[in-house]
Amino acid sequence: MDHSATTPVDEAVLEAMIPYYTSQYGNPSSAYSKGRAAKRAMEKAREQVAALINAQSREIFFTSGGTEADNQAIISYMISNSHRGRHMITSAIEHHAVLNTCEYLHKNGFELTVLPVTPTGMVEPDTLKQALKPETTLVSIMHANNEVGTIQPIKELAAIAHEAGAAFHTDAVQTVGKIPVDVKELGVDMLSASSHKLYGPKGVGCLFIKKGTQIGKLLHGGSQESKMRSGTENVPGIVGFGKAAELAQSRMSKHFAYLNELGKKLQNGIREKIPHTIITGDPDNRIPGHVSVCFEYVEGESILLMLDGYGIMASGGSACTSESLGPSHVLIAMGIPEETAYGSLRLTLGQDNSEEDVDYVLEVLPEIVNRLRTRSPIR
Ligand SMILES: *Cc1c(COP(=O)(O)O)cnc(C)c1O
DSSP states (O other): OBBBTOOOOHHHHHHHHGGGGGTTOOOTTOOOOOHHHHHHHHHHHHHHHHHHTTTTGGGGGSSSSSSHHHHHIIIHHHHHTTTTTHHHHHHHHHHHHHHHHHHHHTTTTTTTEEOOOOOOOOOOOHHHHHHHHHHEEEEEOOBBBBOOOOOOOHHHHHHHHTTTTTTTEEEEETTTTOOOOOOHTTTTEEEEEEGGGSSSSSSSEEEETTTTTTOOOOEEEEEEETSOOOOOOHHHHHHHHEEEEEEEEHHHHHHHHHHHHHHHHHHHHHHHSSSSEESSSSSSSOOOTEEEETTSSSSSSHHHHHHHHHTTBSSSSSSTTTHHHHHHHHHHHOOOOOHHTTTTEEOOOOOOOOOHHHHHHHHHHHHHHHHHHHSSSSS
16 A cells, blocks of 8 residues: 555566567667667657657656656756746755755755745645746656655646746656646656556656657766667667557546545544544645655654554655655654654555455554554654
């Protein structure tokens, strides 16, 4: 139940990838037939990924994942446009791939504004309006938050940025493949996605760059990816990402309904069975199957260890931050008191979860929280 951290590779995805490790191992830059076959497979994947987000295939640039896509969008865009202005805007609840990248530029002479969010984790359009300046060149706000599942009003936010002459990037790693994502409808200039969050392999993702956007490369070297991303392409990974995108598109409406129902059952069950539970994130605008709560008077890390003992994989918020012991920056930005934020738990459902899985968690979790609370010194 930790699909927001990563997902298993779908069988059909793995099957599509294997030939590109073995018989079709060519370098897409090679002129002979094995190279050309690899290139063709890569171009098919580009079309599959483009179709999932309603982009043109030449607007898709493959990267090593969501982190690299975020880095390229922010660093390369700010550098390529520094003659127009050196101010960027992001939000306090971004993934560290965005937040730390902005901080890095800030330490190197760029100006940064970090927007606050509402108690449900929303960036308010008016807050963005007030932060925009003539020197603002880029606004980067995530489509949905990985820790609390809140979906942002991207269409409205992008329009506000454009009115002020700034470009708009969104980290859509948590939405691509889960809910309909349409780059034209959203009106974004750049969008990051990652394969391993949608039943594809790890180590591959993409940056959508709208045609005409002025941006250079992040990695320098050869002329791969239309001179936008150097390095021999991860052909099997890219093929897998393409297949995963195609499957996600064909299964989207079915999975959306299924995960939405299952998520609601889990959330309501937790609320009914465990007193002093705070549901975090937005009640209406959230990723299907994303359940995020804080239990008062208990420490989240202990819940995770005990759940693991029962064979349940969950997260305290974000898998990427669990090594740093402080409370989640997302929950703190949403105004949740520090001692409550320490009791956070995130359960994110996926296509391989069943109703029985949910029943099992609802049987085990109340007991765990209860047991921990009776020995909690904070109470
Ligand atoms: C997982 C995640 C990333 C990082 O993607 P990788 O492919 O693992 O580098 C970035 N942003 C969000 C919101 C994520 O959930």
